[in-house]
Amino acid sequence: MPGLHANKRGRCPGMRLVTVDRMSVKRGSHQALSNVDLTIDKGEIVTIVGPNGSGKSTLLRCIIGALKPDSGTVLREAGLRIGYVPQRLSIDATMPLTAARFLSLPTKRSKREIQEALAQVGAEGLGNRPMAGLSGGQFQRVLLARAIMDKPDLLILDEPTTGLDQPGSADLYTQIEQVRRDTGAAILMVSHELHVVMSASDRVVCLNGHVCCHGTPEIVASAPEYRALFGTGTHGALALYRHEHDHHHHEHGHDHAHDTCGSH
Amino acid sequence: MIMPMTPADPTDMFDDFLIRALFAGVGVALAAAPLGCFVVWRRMAYFGDATAHAAILGVALSLALGVSVFAGALAIALAMALTVSNLSEKGFGVDTLLGVLAHSALAFGLVAVSFLQGVRLDLMSYLFGDILAVSKGDLIVIWAGAALVVTLMAWRWQALLTSTLNRDLAYANGINPQREQQIMTLALAIVVAVAIKVVGALLIVAMLIIPAAGARAMARSPEIMAVGAAALGALAAVGGLMASYHLDTPAGPSIVCVAAGLFVVMTLAARLRSK
Numbered sequence: 001m002p003g004l005h006a007n008k009r010g011r012c013p014g015m016r017l018v019t020v021d022r023m024s025v026k027r028g029s030h031q032a033l034s035n036v037d038l039t040i041d042k043g044e045i046v047t048i049v050g051p052n053g054s055g056k057s058t059l060l061r062c063i064i065g066a067l068k069p070d071s072g073t074v075l076r077e078a079g080l081r082i083g084y085v086p087q088r089l090s091i092d093a094t095m096p097l098t099a100a101r102f103l104s105l106p107t108k109r110s111k112r113e114i115q116e117a118l119a120q121v122g123a124e125g126l127g128n129r130p131m132a133g134l135s136g137g138q139f140q141r142v143l144l145a146r147a148i149m150d151k152p153d154l155l156i157l158d159e160p161t162t163g164l165d166q167p168g169s170a171d172l173y174t175q176i177e178q179v180r181r182d183t184g185a186a187i188l189m190v191s192h193e194l195h196v197v198m199s200a201s202d203r204v205v206c207l208n209g210h211v212c213c214h215g216t217p218e219i220v221a222s223a224p225e226y227r228a229l230f231g232t233g234t235h236g237a238l239a240l241y242r243h244e245h246d247h248h249h250h251e252h253g254h255d256h257a258h259d260t261c262g263s264h
Numbered sequence: 265m266i267m268p269m270t271p272a273d274p275t276d277m278f279d280d281f282l283i284r285a286l287f288a289g290v291g292v293a294l295a296a297a298p299l300g301c302f303v304v305w306r307r308m309a310y311f312g313d314a315t316a317h318a319a320i321l322g323v324a325l326s327l328a329l330g331v332s333v334f335a336g337a338l339a340i341a342l343a344m345a346l347t348v349s350n351l352s353e354k355g356f357g358v359d360t361l362l363g364v365l366a367h368s369a370l371a372f373g374l375v376a377v378s379f380l381q382g383v384r385l386d387l388m389s390y391l392f393g394d395i396l397a398v399s400k401g402d403l404i405v406i407w408a409g410a411a412l413v414v415t416l417m418a419w420r421w422q423a424l425l426t427s428t429l430n431r432d433l434a435y436a437n438g439i440n441p442q443r444e445q446q447i448m449t450l451a452l453a454i455v456v457a458v459a460i461k462v463v464g465a466l467l468i469v470a471m472l473i474i475p476a477a478g479a480r481a482m483a484r485s486p487e488i489m490a491v492g493a494a495a496l497g498a499l500a501a502v503g504g505l506m507a508s509y510h511l512d513t514p515a516g517p518s519i520v521c522v523a524a525g526l527f528v529v530m531t532l533a534a535r536l537r538s539k
Binding site for chain 1: 304305306307422423425426428429430431432433434435436437438439476477480483484485486488489
């Protein structure tokens with residue numbers, strides 16, 4: 001696959017926000033990530049796909065600085081502002097917290113800033129509502145609003161549509177697109193929704209403990225490593241995408257995805 | 265209503281033991297309030313118990329060595345809190361670990377106290393507090409400790425709230441949640457050290473969580489909850505002392521009983537209001 005590594009080298013250095021270089025991470029005795037290379041440039045949308053336990057969240061947590069790699073490096077551009085939307089945020093029922101107060105963490109914000117951020121993600125009027133009383137979709141929007149309060153250069157979202165129904169997640173992706181158009185922030189996200197990933201990403205990274213393959217959505221979708229991981233027929237959305245876009249058929253039975261995913 | 269004044273000596277109202285007790289109780293309540301909120305939000309009640317029980321061992325050691333009880337209790341409580349904090353970072357079964365540490369610290373403390381000879385030690389006063397025996401010196405230590413804790417909490421408030429919500433959220437904002445946890449640990453050890461004489465090692469956690477839990481019912485923001493906890497705690501201290509004075513009951517437990525009563529009232533009132 002000559003195109004696979006096309007985006008790795010040779011970009012203008014001022015454009016680069018994050019460089020992950022041969023990073024390996026152990027979680028306990030488990031090798032969660034080995035020799036991962038990844039770069040994120042200004043304004044692009046990079047999506048990470050991969051099966052459960054493939055190290056997607058671990059990779060994101062290394063980039064925000066929550067985990068230290070055992071070897072290799074994570075380089076963030078000096079002064080890089082990151083907006084982060086975690087996969088799960090459970091607020092203890094004993095903590096009284098309105099959406100507006102949540103947006104004021106950890107930096108105090110004015111009422112106007114809060115209203116603007118809420119409006120930007122289509123969550124007007126939720127400011128005075130307790131976080132515990134928000135619906136799944138409202139909650140995710142408020143998380144997104146908080147992530148953009150800082151006017152981040154890079155927005156990192158870890159499966160932002162977890163727990164949302166189809167229309168709800170479609171809405172949220174529209175909002176994320178909107179945020180990128182408004183702010184020009186780069187977006188790094190983990191997603192399960194492959195049809196969305198394939199239509200909206202500039203680049204896709206297919207991860208399974210290591211980078212199986214990466215590149216433009218078209219390149220990744222046709223890579224054998226990717227098919228080995230996702231071509232088992234259980235992902236209707238992808239089948240739909242394939243059907244619409246490249247008319248290839250895929251075989252069933254690649255259960256041992258890890259073994260067939262060999263490119264580094 | 266009893267107002268214990270000492271008109272005979274207008275120069276120093278702190279000559280009255282009841283006034284000293286009132287100030288000691290209110291001081292502890294103020295320090296415990298913001299910290300207690302975090303203990304509730306982070307579900308650290310058992311953590312608090314382990315720290316408070318360890319303080320008994322600290323008391324025994326300081327009496328044996330002839331150093332200040334505050335210093336001994338603070339040192340051992342801090343050592344225990346840091347141990348628990350570090351072990352739980354490493355992923356030990358936290359609940360079991362805390363159970364082991366909390367109870368063994370208490371047992372070792374009690375055994376250590378029994379070894380002390382020639383020291384007249386009323387063990388009950390360190391287990392359940394002896395607020396009526398608070399001296400002027402104690403009062404200064406209590407208020408200095410309370411001021412330190414409240415300052416620490418106010419300084420780290422936003423960062424602590426963020427790390428309490430979600431560690432990764434904190435990291436993404438450049439906050440190190442481990443450091444915040446250490447600051448909480450330090451604050452907890454200070455509260456234990458200053459509260460041991462007021463409510464005793466066994467009931468310190470009650471002063472942390474009951475006022476905070478009572479304030480939760482009516483609070484709409486973390487700040488209101490902390491202020492409410494301070495108000496309820498102070499009210500419990502004053503009410504408990506008066507009850508103790510009139511009914512001749514032990515002061516520390518009386519304070520906690522009043523706090524528990526306030527908790528019930530607040531929770532029921534909130535239920536009624538929301539109907």
